[in-house]
Amino acid sequence: MRLVWQLLAVIAVAFVGGQGIAAVDGKPWLTLVVGLATAVLSVFVYRWVVGRTERRPVTEMAWEGAGPAFGRGTLIGVALFAAVMTNLFASGYYDVDGIGSATGAVGFVGFMAAAAVTEEVMYRGVLFRIVEQWTGTGIALVLTGVLFGASHLLNPHASVLGAAAIAVEAGGMLTAAYIATRNLWVPMGLHFGWNFAAAGIFSTEVSGNGTSEGLLDSTTSGPKLITGGEFGPEGSVYSVLFGVLVTLAFLWLARRRGHLVPRRRADRADAALTLSR
Template identity: 65%
Template sequence: MRLVWQLVAVVAVSFLGGQALVAVEDDPWLTFAVGLATAVVGVVVYRWVVRLTEHRAVVEAALRGAAPALVRGTLLGLGLFALVIVNLALLGSYTVHGLGSPSSALGLLGFMAAAAVTEELLWRGVLFRVVEGWTGTWVALAATGLLFGLAHLLNPHATLWGAIAIAIEAGGMLTAAYVATRRLWVPIGLHLGWNVAGSAIFSTEVSGNDTPQGLLDATTSGHVLVTGGTFGPEGSLYSVVFCVVTAAVFLVVAHRRGRIVPLRRAARTDVTATLPR
């Protein structure tokens, strides 16, 4: 039942926050404020429901050290997406025409903050963490990563290849970041930086969603395997390669720190609290 209560709590915040964002979508300042508020409320609710249902300190969302970890993750996400865009530009597949809309970029920052926090709380904080307690790290990583990718088939302009790419990139890389740190802050930052770069800075489609114009007025063109087509650069082979390499680095770090949970240890109710820090 702890899984059910935690899912209900986080999904409720995500739903209500999403409805509030839709209501203020025409005002970038309000969108920014509502997005940040949703992110904060999401963390507060997650900490409350986990403490209530598992009777432990919520170490994976501890506030101590959260800011630097969040910054590191965000910078990594921004850098990875920028690396994809640089490669697209070198091939002539990404062209900047001028300055876009700074106010829209601000609204996108708030929207993506809400999305990154609630999705990481749901997928890494609840689903992966609980499933890992049943099956161990590797099975949980593969299973929740696949589900994360398949969930994106519901997005506009979704493609099977795009869903597979998301399963590999986000499902693999973001989960690996959590396993390596055993904290939610780096994957939240990584998720945020990646989405903000794609929408608020480089003005591309994000997971098939047509977002408002960001800081740059730019277009992508070229083969779908290079640009990701209407799904956005997340469907680019460049994204897949860069994210797989990053995931591999995180998993090596996790192995060296003794944070990979084998199946024989997965029967423990509270895997997160018993692993080395």
């Protein structure tokens, strides 16, 4: 039942926060406030519900070192998306015409903070963490990554190709970041940095959501396989490539640190019963 209670708690916060952000749509400063409040509430609710249902210190969201860990994740996310856009720019598929909307970028801070934190506590904090205890790291990574990608099919300009790309580059990369660090602050920062760079800085579509203009006045055009089309650069082959490389780096680090959980074997009693037969 802990899975049920934890999911219900974090989904409730995500729903209320989503309704709040929708209510202040078009008002960047209010979006900033509501989004940040949603992110903070998600952290406290996660800590509370996990502590109550599992009766243990919530070490994956410990306060100590939270700021630097979130900051490192954010820097990685921004740098990674900037690498994608640099390749699109060099290929002639991304053009910058000038400065866009600074206030729009401010609103995206709150919007993306809410999205990143609520999704991370749901997918990595609850789903991956508990499924991993049942199946081991590898199977849990694949299952929750596919689920994370499939959830993006509900977005307005979604595509199967885009959802598949999200499953690989984000579902894999964000989960691997959690496995390597065994805390949620790094993947939350990575998720936030990637999303904010996409919408708040480079003014591109984010997972087919039809986001408004951010800091740069820009246009993206070209082959769907390269640019991601209406889904945005997250559906680009460049995003998949960089996402896979970072995923492998995090998994390598996780292996070195001994953070990989092997697949659970049959209970000894069941094994003994099988042998007796």
